[in-house]
Structures are given as structure tokens and as C-alpha cells.
Amino acid sequence: MICVLRLGHRIERDKRLSTHCGLVARAFGAQKLVYTGQKDSGLEESINSVTNGWGGPFQIEHSESARKLIKDWKGKSIHLTVYGIPVQEKIRTLRKVRNLLIVIGGEKVPPEVYQDCDWNISISQQPHSEVGALAVFLHEYFRGRELEKKFRKAQKRVVPQERGKKVVGQTP
């Protein structure tokens, strides 16, 4: 089980970025997005709508406490942060972890997250994006095999084309 924990969602400001976090989590092989901050039914509907159309399994849920989730997690947890240890130094160890919780910010990450997670991991030592960091981390974790992942109960799927768009299955 790979679960992504998105910290401190704010409906107004983060709706689209949190949606991208959820879609990247799903597309790159995680099974779940948990988010803290403001509960947002619009965010949940956006993600569930993609899972309904393009397949799963993938879940999204809100949590009141990141700290409890991290402490109660049955497995290992990492926090993706520019300040952490370079992913290329730890990825061999991390690939052996089966139940992995991946924590991503959030504008302001509470200091205890740095302490509570098993590892703080950086995807480059440059400021960029939790969406980009999550995508590259999962791509490294799965060694690129996630790009071939089959999704269950998909109502539609893309057939790759040199030009234009081809989708087979039910188009709503």
C-alpha cells in the first residue's frame, strides 16, 4: 500500500494543486490520498470522478490529524522536502518498503513532520513543486514500471496516437 498524505489543504488556494497531487498519486501507482486542512467535497469529487472513469483502485479521504496518521501508520513514512536527503542516496532502501506513507506539503509544514517521519527526502536541492516531487519519487520508486500500470474497472482508456486523440470505452 502506497498512501500519499497532503498537508494543510486550503479550498480556495490549493484546489487545483491538491487535485494534481491526487491525480499524480493515482496515475503513478499510489492507492490513496489522505489530506489534512479544510475538508473539500469539490476536491474529493474531482478525484473520484477520474477514478470512476479511468479505473482504480484509488481512494481519497480527509483526516483531522497528520500527526496521528503518521504515528499510526503500519509501515514506513517519508516526507518529501527540499531540505532532506537526496532521493538518489536512499531509493534502494525505500524500494524495499511495502507500506509507504509519502507526506507532501503544504505551504507551512509543521516542524514535527520532520521528526515524526522515518526519512526526509529531497527531489533535487532546488525549490519546485510537491506535484513534481511526488511524480518523480513514485517514478523512481517503481523504476518506471508505473507507466505501464493497468487500472481496474476503467470505463475508458487511451490508445496512444502519433497525432490526435483516441479513447476507447464509454465516453460520458
Place this chain on the structure above:
Amino acid sequence: MICVLRLGHRIERDKRLSTHCGLVARAFGAQKLVYTGQKDSGLEESINSVTNGWGGPFQIEHSESARKLIKDWKGKSIHLTVYGIPVQEKIRTLRKVRNLLIVIGGEKVPPEVYQDCDWNISISQQPHSEVGALAVFLHEYFRGRELEKKFRKAQKRVVPQERGKKVVGQTP
């Protein structure tokens, strides 16, 4: 020269996502972000501020015409789209291209972009994020070496830590 072309920026709706596109472009080894749509001095300042603090070279500029930019590009161009050919099938060819223009949407991508670019490339056949797609593409293109990239004229840099934050150099 690797240049990213972000299509159809809208100030209100896309500010943060376009900022993430620019930061990912810079952090993962591109030299430039060009964007079409609404000219946005706030977006440009956000990106330039990161480049000033963390180093470059990296530029951002607005363009009136994506089509002209793609047609006039001296090199090859790709369009990242869920409908394209899987990146894992084309990456060996693409790594040989030195001057690469990488086009990313945008809510609605005009049909001519699919025609004008040399290749349409998908990062998985699942809907996710232009930020995630750009990060993984550049990570594949540079084979992970971008994670070690040194930036010029950086006023500060991160020193990786197991816990907490360490930045050396001028902190504003």
C-alpha cells in the same frame, strides 16, 4: 537549450500551477519558460525571484503566439499529452535532441499543437498533471543527472539533512 512552452495561462486560475511549471522546468534542467495566454507580472516575479536566490541561468517570458514559437523553433518540439506515444518508447530518440521545445497545456490545447509539434508524447496513459508530466519527462531526458545540477550565481543553497533545514549563503 531546453525550453518549456506553457499554453494558455490565465492569471486567476493558473497562477500557482504555472509557477510550479516554471519551477519544475528550472529545477529539472530547462533554461527557459515561455508562456502564452494572459501576461502575468506576478508569475514572472515569482519565477525570477527563485532564479535570483537559487541560481540560474533561467528565463521566463510571455509570447503572443504558441504557433509561431513552435514553427520558428530551431530544433525539435514535443507536446506532452495523455494521448501521445508513451515516453518509454521515444526517450532514446529524444535524448539525442539538443534544442528541445517541450509544450505543455493548458486547459484546452488547440488542435494545431498536435500537428505542429514533432512528437506527441505521453507520460502514462492516465490523466494527471502537466507539472508531474514535465518533471518526469525531464528526469527521463537527463537520466536523473538533473538532480545533481549546479546552478550559477546562487545566493543560497540547501545542505541536505536527515532532520530539519540547513541553508547556506545569503538568506534574505
